[in-house]
Amino acid sequence: MIQLCSNDDPPVSFTVPRKAVELSKTIKTMLEDLEGFDMEQTPIPLPNVDAPTLELIVKWVEQHQDDPPPVEKPRVEDDDSDDSDADDDQEPEVVIPEWDKKFLPTDDEQKNQLFKLLNAANYLEIKPLLDIGCKYVADKISGQTVEWVRDYLNMENDYTPEEEAKLKEEIAWAEGL
Amino acid sequence: MEDALLKIFDRLSHEDRIRCELVCAEWRRLLLSAWRRTKALDFDTVCPYIDPTNSTVRLQILNSILEKCAGGLQSLVLGQIEVSNIIQNFSKKRELTAEFIECIAQKCPKLRSFIVRRYLIPSVEALAGLYHLPSCLEVLKIEFCRLDVYSPQEGKLAWSIFRSMFEKFTNLRAFSLQGRGSCHGHFILDADLLNYLPASMEMLEISAGQSLKVDNLNFVSGFRNLRILAAQRSHIRNEDLKTLAEYCPAIESVDLSYSRSITDFSHLAQMKKLKSLRLDGNRDYFTDCALLQIAMNCLQLTQLSLDSCARLTVESLREIGRCSLLEFLSLWGLSQVTDAVLLSITNGCGMLQYLDIKYCRKITATGLQGLLKLRNLNELFVSGITDFDEAFVEELSLVTTLTKLEAVDCKVLKIQEIEPIRFPPEIPGIAVARLDC
Numbered sequence: 144m145i146q147l148c149s150n151d152d153p154p155v156s157f158t159v160p161r162k163a164v165e166l167s168k169t170i171k172t173m174l175e176d177l178e179g180f181d182m183e184q185t186p187i188p189l190p191n192v193d194a195p196t197l198e199l200i201v202k203w204v205e206q207h208q209d210d211p212p213p214v215e216k217p218r219v220e221d222d223d224s225d226d227s228d229a230d231d232d233q234e235p236e237v238v239i240p241e242w243d244k245k246f247l248p249t250d251d252e253q254k255n256q257l258f259k260l261l262n263a264a265n266y267l268e269i270k271p272l273l274d275i276g277c278k279y280v281a282d283k284i285s286g287q288t289v290e291w292v293r294d295y296l297n298m299e300n301d302y303t304p305e306e307e308a309k310l311k312e313e314i315a316w317a318e319g320l
Numbered sequence: 321m322e323d324a325l326l327k328i329f330d331r332l333s334h335e336d337r338i339r340c341e342l343v344c345a346e347w348r349r350l351l352l353s354a355w356r357r358t359k360a361l362d363f364d365t366v367c368p369y370i371d372p373t374n375s376t377v378r379l380q381i382l383n384s385i386l387e388k389c390a391g392g393l394q395s396l397v398l399g400q401i402e403v404s405n406i407i408q409n410f411s412k413k414r415e416l417t418a419e420f421i422e423c424i425a426q427k428c429p430k431l432r433s434f435i436v437r438r439y440l441i442p443s444v445e446a447l448a449g450l451y452h453l454p455s456c457l458e459v460l461k462i463e464f465c466r467l468d469v470y471s472p473q474e475g476k477l478a479w480s481i482f483r484s485m486f487e488k489f490t491n492l493r494a495f496s497l498q499g500r501g502s503c504h505g506h507f508i509l510d511a512d513l514l515n516y517l518p519a520s521m522e523m524l525e526i527s528a529g530q531s532l533k534v535d536n537l538n539f540v541s542g543f544r545n546l547r548i549l550a551a552q553r554s555h556i557r558n559e560d561l562k563t564l565a566e567y568c569p570a571i572e573s574v575d576l577s578y579s580r581s582i583t584d585f586s587h588l589a590q591m592k593k594l595k596s597l598r599l600d601g602n603r604d605y606f607t608d609c610a611l612l613q614i615a616m617n618c619l620q621l622t623q624l625s626l627d628s629c630a631r632l633t634v635e636s637l638r639e640i641g642r643c644s645l646l647e648f649l650s651l652w653g654l655s656q657v658t659d660a661v662l663l664s665i666t667n668g669c670g671m672l673q674y675l676d677i678k679y680c681r682k683i684t685a686t687g688l689q690g691l692l693k694l695r696n697l698n699e700l701f702v703s704g705i706t707d708f709d710e711a712f713v714e715e716l717s718l719v720t721t722l723t724k725l726e727a728v729d730c731k732v733l734k735i736q737e738i739e740p741i742r743f744p745p746e747i748p749g750i751a752v753a754r755l756d757c
Contacts, residue, residue, distance in 0.1 A: 262323060265323045265327070276324070277328045277331055278331060281331035284332070284336065285333060285336045286336065288339075289342040292340060292343050293343050293344070296343075298344050298347070300344055301344050301345050301346075302342075302344070302345060307342070310341065310342055310348075311342065313384065314339065314341065
């Protein structure tokens with residue numbers, strides 16, 4: 144078992160099976176680097192993650208610890224090799240599993256928590272969790288009006304009326320979508 | 321927040337990205353960085369709702385998007401090939417004006433692939449603009465466009481424009497000029513012009529309708545890496561197949577449908593790497609002898625289309641079963657496809673996903689039983705086979721994952737229409753599942 148500590152004062156610690164914690168590439172690398180030390184006795188501090196977020200992370204990795212490892216796409220060396228690198232900005236299709244749908248903090252008052260979770264997943268390099276979270280938010284805001292997006296994510300409109308009018312004019316064609 | 325946001329923006333469509341710039345200044349900054357990382361752009365998918373006839377607005381939008389990409393774009397697609405509802409609403413041709421192409425040439429210095437489909441290229445001047453695309457261009461495809469070339473003089477001009485392009489784009493791997501009938505006006509695509517293509521060619525698709533006046537393939541002798549050749553309705557001859565087999569060892573896809581001047585197709589059997597072969601409409605000279613040799617030697621074939629090759633008989637057709645990797649087979653209207661032929665094919669080609677046996681009138685219930693072996697069958701075309709009936713559809717749907725079925729003109733049916741079977745919902749209107757009485 145491995146102990147993880149949140150950045151709170153005093154820190155809150157969680158005990159997690161090593162297999163589960165290794166879903167985080169960041170921690171996995173760290174554990175490999177410290178091979179030989181008795182990591183069971185040494186809590187790992189996570190300076191970027193607070194207790195409620197860490198609790199969610201622990202819940203997720205424990206649920207997914209027995210998942211088959213994600214398949215790395217082999218680089219095909221044929222005619223399309225050049226095209227595939229043109230597609231680097233295209234994210235792969237992701238399907239959010241049922242359990243994860245319920246797990247993601249998606250209620251209105253939890254949106255802040257969702258973003259904290261995504262940032263933690265990014266920092267800890269838990270790619271599948273980051274993928275499903277980002278997919279969830281992207282699906283949510285796609286096709287919505289600017290006002291809706293601002294409202295949904297509590298974003299402040301910091302444009303001056305002049306700036307906004309100018310921008311609106313520039314992209315007037317995309318507005319009616 | 322920033323890292324997660326960037327990941328989210330990468331998942332947004334281009335339209336959404338443009339609109340989300342309005343949310344706040346921070347988002348605009350992050351979105352611009354997402355654009356700068358964009359290497360591929362499918363322009364008419366970005367803005368499918370813009371009036372396609374309004375060239376001014378379209379130019380403005382293209383300009384603004386290419387500005388955002390800041391010269392990093394490597395691949396640009398104009399026009400869509402898929403038949404979707406959106407396209408049907410806007411069936412008017414989009415125009416590739418001289419200004420449009422000038423904008424692309426100026427703002428995309430790293431462009432390697434340029435594909436334009438279903439556009440109107442209104443003048444030879446607009447065509448000339450393509451010459452100004454960067455010299456690193458590797459892929460140039462002009463597919464199903466209308467190229468307005470009004471006189472033989474203009475035709476000659478267009479010829480020399482293509483010649484200059486072939487000389488300039490020394491890394492060109494793929495060239496495509498495809499279309500039907502007289503859609504390229506007085507332009508003539510001949511073997512002399514194709515001689516100017518660089519030796520780097522891998523894909524050559526020149527089924528250019530009436531504009532194609534190629535009577536030999538001598539020019540391919542320099543294309544060591546040629547993999548794909550599509551030249552429907554050309555005038556190439558027997559010895560050209562020999563040239564192709566000899567000089568292009570990598571050739572894996574050949575489309576020589578309606579090749580009226582070929583009388584002996586047996587040289588195709590020397591192309592051992594052939595994966596895809598289309599010979600539709602070679603009614604008079606594609607014979608048993610050639611098909612037998614192909615079936616014995618081209619064991620990598622995954623696609624084979626022999627629609628209306630009327631000379632073929634049972635003797636060669638049943639040997640198609642030797643091509644055990646076949647996924648796509650089309651035998652539309654071949655009167656000699658009997659129950660024995662179909663059973664031999666279904667025994668040998670267990671990977672088939674697409675099978676077209678429309679109007680193979682000799683097939684009866686006995687032969688149809690063979691279809692039950694095709695576990696991967698996805699698309700099936702059986703119009704005109706009288707024994708195909710409702711009960712058989714049910715049997716078939718138990719063992720296959722059929723998503724498309726076309727069965728009109730089948731006799732023993734009680735119902736008019738059935739629901740498409742496990743049909744992917746995202747492309748409504750494409751699958752036809754009709755069982756007419």
